[in-house]
Amino acid sequence: MTDMRMYQQLSADIGFPESKMMPKMFAFVADEDEAKFMLAASPPATVEEIAEKTGFPLDKVESMVDPLFKKGLIYKSKKPDAIRYYKVRYFMQFHDATVLTPGIDQAFLDLWKAFEATEQREFQDAIKDQDFPQGMRVVPVNVSIESQNQVMAFEDVKTMVEEAEAVAVTNCSCRVIHGITDVPLEVCMQLNKAADYALERGTGRALTKSEAVEMLKMCEEEGLVHTVENKYGLGHVICNCDAEACGNWGHDRAYVKKFTAPSRFKASVEADLCTACGTCADRCFFDAVSMQGTDDTAIIDADKCMGCGICVPTCSGDAIVYEEVREKEFIPS
Ligand code: SF4
Ligand code: SF4
Known part of the structure; x- marks a missing residue:
């Protein structure tokens, strides 16, 4: 019979000490050895140190490295003196890395889906009134309409890919879990070390800078929202998020701004130019647009607008004003 205590410890270490489901998910992808x-690889340790801590022969430890790395359960810290290994540290690391493992079992994806519908939802409800910095931030659409905005480097996806030393793209782990196929799947852009990691694991495909910019433009045309880590410097990922599956919004987008910061921009409508086509209402998945103006023209609720700009390039009347409404606000460095 499986001793679940090690799996409970692994769950606790990524922030879910009380979870009933997370230990089962760890047990699905990692046998007891x-x-x-993994527990011996915390803090980061060489294969010799892991052999000593586990009591496993060195050759057994060495043979376990590649499968654990490929499954997204351990990471490598390459230093001049040695390679050290460390176990998955964060919830989102565990989520993204394991879900994208080539050939992953559908039953494992179903466990994730069930977890999101129950324990993750309860967790989000429990913390929604607490103060914590949003982990992610919406970045304005600015490949399709770049001439209209004075975007800064930390909110310019084009600059981000141009400044990165390496860019790769993986499938979106959220859409993989939910089996969503009506929007592009391979759009999760990895930068620098994250790109190297995806390529080494075989979960990503290298992109040239121009391919990456073209992909960002395609995402904007498809109505996907650029979302990055909520900090000034170049992050590791540019998510291109959809309405239904994306984990960045919190469940049902009920309190989306709690988890993801809006951009500095907001959209509004010049009623005289609006043709009442309704395209903006169809494309906005933050429920910010209603067709309730004079002659059923569009009205944008500034409180709900996340400033993604996805409604702008497709406006048939060129009626949407998309402008900076905040100075460079505080963003965690
Ligand atoms: S109205 Fe909706 S689609 Fe347009 S910028 Fe605001 S959140 Fe984005
Ligand atoms: S897309 Fe433009 S023209 Fe069409 S309803 Fe929205 S604001 Fe009006």
Whole structure:
């Protein structure tokens, strides 16, 4: 019978000490020897140190490295003196890395889906009134309409890919879990070390800078919202998020601004130019647009607008004013 205590410890270490489902998810992807290896790889450790801590022969430890790395359960810290290994540290690391493992079992994806519908939802409800910095931030659409805005480097996806030393693209782990196929799947852009990691694991495909910019433009045309880590410097990922599956919004987008910061921009409508086509209402998945103006023209609720700009390039009347409404606000560095 499986001893679940190691899996409970692994769950606790990524922030879910009380979870009933997370230990089962760890047990799905790691056998007991692998769980023991992972616990020994904290703090980061060489294969010799892991052999000593686990009591496994060195050749066994060495043979376990590649499968654990490929499954997204351990990471490598390459230093001049040695390679050290460390176990998955964060919830989103565990989510993204394991879900994208080539050949992953559908039953594992179903566990994730069930977790999101129950424990993750309860967790989000429990913390919604607490103060914490949003982990992610919406970045304005600015490949399709770049001439209209004075975007800064930290909110310019084009600059981000141009400044990155390496860019790769992976499938979107959220859409993989939910089996969503009506919007592009391979749009999760990885930068620098994250790109190197995806390529080494075999979960990503290298992009040239121009391919990456073209992909960002395609995402804007498809109505996907650019979302990055909520900090000034170049992050590791540019998500291109959809309405239904994306984990960045919190469940049902009920209190989206709690988890993801809006951009500095907001959209509004010049009623005289609006043809009442309704395209903006169809494209906005933050429910910010209603067709309730004079002659059923569009009205945008400034409180709900996340400033993504996805409604702008497709406006048939060129009626949407998309402008900076805040100075460079505080963003965690
Ligand atoms: S109205 Fe909706 S689609 Fe347009 S910028 Fe605001 S949040 Fe984005
Ligand atoms: S897309 Fe433009 S023209 Fe069409 S309803 Fe929205 S604001 Fe009006």
